[in-house]
Amino acid sequence: MKNDQDIPLQKCFGLRVKELRDGKGMTQEDLADGADLFRTYISRIETGLANPSLTVIHALAKALAEPVASLLSPPTQLNVPAKTFTRNSIARGRVSR
Template structure:
């Protein structure tokens, strides 16, 4: 299946931003754009203007054409360590809420909605036991706890095993 241009563009911007070592928020500040707009670009939800494309390229110190080089989604997370639940499922980019694109993490009493996978993963790393929401086989979202951390491979199941 062909990935739409907006999504490929967003993945490429994200790949270059991650390679620069900047968080989404720090990069958005550096590029003089709102972090929420940066998030929408990286998720393929925005249609950036030519001026925005030029600004992103300048902030990344690349030629604008570099932003249109194809990227494989799995390459973005090759060396990322994520929390795994007892059933073998893990926290991963596919767990963004279909309603608003956020990731729900934290204790039930103090749950946060974070707009990017990286922000949510950073928060999970600060918790004594990482906890996040994910859908179960019936489609209801429930809270799960980590039993271990391991590499994200891009083939993880997002729901409980039956």
């Protein structure tokens, strides 16, 4: 199903979740912890690759301290912001020599 601007519904929902999360200064990990979900699932939701259940939508709303209806509102931006990268590499259990 697509909205009136031909953007898939999951993509619009994901953009809205990202918008709310960014507005609260939360990372995907913060949101995942608050909603008791995996960070990778949050990423899939935000990119429109996942179709969350009502239970997950409710958990996201609670973690964001927003009403469920707020998550279902259209995002203010329909573009995906460019990814930001940290200057320092993140350790992934590898040892530099």
